[in-house]
Amino acid sequence: MKQERFTSIHKTFNYTPGSIFTNQWSNLAFGIGMIVVPAIWPFGLRIRRLHILSPAVLSTIFIIGGIVLLIFTWLAMRKARALIREGAMITVDGNRVTYPTVKSGRVEYDTFSISDIEYIKYDEKESQCKVSLPDRYLVFEIPYFDSWEQYEEFRALLG
Numbered sequence: 001m002k003q004e005r006f007t008s009i010h011k012t013f014n015y016t017p018g019s020i021f022t023n024q025w026s027n028l029a030f031g032i033g034m035i036v037v038p039a040i041w042p043f044g045l046r047i048r049r050l051h052i053l054s055p056a057v058l059s060t061i062f063i064i065g066g067i068v069l070l071i072f073t074w075l076a077m078r079k080a081r082a083l084i085r086e087g088a089m090i091t092v093d094g095n096r097v098t099y100p101t102v103k104s105g106r107v108e109y110d111t112f113s114i115s116d117i118e119y120i121k122y123d124e125k126e127s128q129c130k131v132s133l134p135d136r137y138l139v140f141e142i143p144y145f146d147s148w149e150q151y152e153e154f155r156a157l158l159g
Contacts (some may be wrong), residue, residue, distance in 0.1 A: 006146045013090040015100060015155050017144045020080040021058055023127060027073040034066030082107050083144070090140075099138070112138070129155060 002060040021028075038059035045053040053061075088100035088149040100112045118132040129140040129151070145151040 020077045029070035038062040
């Protein structure tokens with residue numbers, strides 16, 4: 001009887017963005033635009049002669065939305081800064097994947113089993129790889145990998 005040899009997989013991937021602005025330029029531009037444009041030139045919403053929203057109300061909605069978008073962008077940039085500072089890595093060791101998470105400005109490592117993955121979705125528009133697990137949903141930013149080939153290798157190991 002022929003015995004098959006089991007080969008253990010142990011691979012490490014660099015998971016640090018090149019800059020804290022990676023994937024953030026459009027969010028910054030839209031957030032600032034949503035604040036500045038209505039503040040300088042308030043405009044309302046109407047259909048023919050019926051005023052749906054006054055300039056003050058619509059401008060307030062846009063300004064609040066811009067502030068919220070800038071807060072989320074700032075949090076993402078803070079996460080990127082922590083990953084850069086710590087030199088974050090993703091490790092695939094057999095069936096276990098160890099990945100970095102940022103909590104309170106510090107990088108901590110968490111793990112999951114490849115066999116627990118329910119599905120993987122590549123979102124080209126957002127440049128993200130979304131992994132669904134039974135108890136959580138993970139998002140890996142593709143530009144944080146060293147290269148597209150590194151990401152493809154990581155994705156191939158996930159299944």
